Amino acid sequence: MxxxxxxxxxxxxxxxxxxxxxxxxxxxxxxxxxxxxxxxxxxxxxxxxxxxxxxxxxxxxxxxxxxxxxxxxxxxxxxxxxxxxxxxxxxxxxxxxxxxxxxxxxxxxxxxxxxxxxxxxxxxxxxxxxxxxxxxxxxxxxxxxxxxxxxxxxxxxxxxxxxxxxxxxxxxxxxxxxxxLRTPPASAIAEVLAERDGVDPQRAEWAASVCGGHIGRARRLATDEQARERRESVLRIPLGLRRFADVFTAAQGLVKLAETEAVTANEERNESEKEELKTAMGAGGTGKGTASATRGANAALKELEKRQKSRATRSQRDSLDLALVDLAGFYRDVLVVRSGARTELNHPDFGSTVAKAAGEWTAESALRRLEAVLDCREALNRNVKPIIAVEAMVATLHGG
Structure with a gap:
């Protein structure tokens, strides 16, 4: 092309x-x-x-x-x-x-x-x-x-x-x-990252192999160190649940991670939108009509803040869902290893961790954990409060 x-x-x-x-x-x-x-x-x-x-x-x-x-x-x-x-x-x-x-x-x-x-x-x-x-x-x-x-x-x-x-x-x-449309092959994703975005070919191949066929995710993983760190923190959860107290720590960490990512993604844009609106509404002006203009500006500002809050909620849900997709991929990999199937892993760079989990858990236990992640995604789609849905999921991940 x-x-x-x-x-x-x-x-x-x-x-x-x-x-x-x-x-x-x-x-x-x-x-x-x-x-x-x-x-x-x-x-x-x-x-x-x-x-x-x-x-x-x-x-x-x-x-x-x-x-x-x-x-x-x-x-x-x-x-x-x-x-x-x-x-x-x-x-x-x-x-x-x-x-x-x-x-x-x-x-x-x-x-x-x-x-x-x-x-x-x-x-x-x-x-x-x-x-x-x-x-x-x-x-x-x-x-x-x-x-x-x-x-x-x-x-x-x-x-x-x-x-x-x-x-x-x-x-x-x-x-x-x-x-x-179909899930694009990893080779095609790696090629576009290297040729169009100038990503190092080795980094591009890694990002393409772990992104689950999501082109935008591959680009973020290849170019954003924080995105890579967030992914690693999520994939450390399955074998990090040694005590029951770890359930609440991990659940709070997941929700906080999503909240932080949502704030980071929208903070600069929110401030820019507010400044543009204030300027458009004559902020700082003096003279006749200033009072009515100020009232109009305040009303418009409240409406903007309402839209920004809705956007933040959406961003938080999307970020949390992405973490859950990564977790689901981990438990799927465990089932793949236990079954001896010859298929690619979702997280090949966590192959040793997956193998360790496959040696510790039964297939039934891994499947229950996978189902708990999928149930959590469904609960969030039904607008269950994130911390409640995530705590219920992590409790199952701990007990198996």
């Missing part, structure tokens, strides 16, 4: 890219008024795949291809249209990336209204909804009406994880063309 093109970041998904390129070509013929085979290009797409497979990356590349001005190489990545789409600034491409726990009906109604307008600079108006599984029931209904009766030059691109496809309403799914 040509370096620098919009498709270059869609890692390990050659078949999906071929489908999208064919659709882009069909869309161009449709714009020119030529006949297009039924289904070659459709107004609604659902990108599914496991976490880290690059659903939103593929959707952005598709959006760039639709808007690209290079007729010979659509999705060239070099023209103004491609660059603005990939940067998130194209006038006709609206991206919704939920930062809170859900996408509200008010936000979706506003989006649907914008989608009804004709494109201004490009050939298509594109609406890209990341994590469309977070749509509330009201938001799903608002989107459904638009998908059922779409404007002629509007395309909806929805992204949702394949492990919870039922979270996207069946009526919406039935009106979308589904594009399924």
């Amino acid at each position: 040509r370096s620098g093109s919009a498709w270059a970041d869609v890692v390990g998904q050659a078949e999906a890219v071929d489908v999208l390129r064919d659709a882009v070509a069909a869309a161009a013929r449709q714009v020119r008024g030529e006949d297009v085979a039924p289904g070659a290009m459709t107004h609604a797409w659902l990108f599914t795949g496991p976490p880290g497979s690059g659903r939103s990356v593929a959707a952005r590349a598709f959006a760039a291809g639709l808007q690209c001005t290079d007729e010979e190489l659509p999705g060239c990545g070099q023209c103004s249209a491609c660059r603005t789409v990939l940067a998130g600034t194209h006038a006709d491409v609206r991206v919704v990336a939920p930062e809170g726990l859900s996408i509200s009906v008010a936000e979706m109604r506003s989006l649907v209204q914008a989608a009804a307008r004709r494109p201004t600079t490009g050939d298509w108006r594109v609406v890209l909804i990341e994590d469309s599984d977070r749509l509330t029931e009201g938001a799903s209904n608002a989107l459904l009406k638009a998908v059922e009766e779409p404007p002629p030059r509007t395309v909806f691109l929805l992204c949702a994880p394949s492990d919870h496809p039922e979270d996207v309403s069946v009526t919406i799914r039935s009106r979308c063309r589904v594009l399924s």
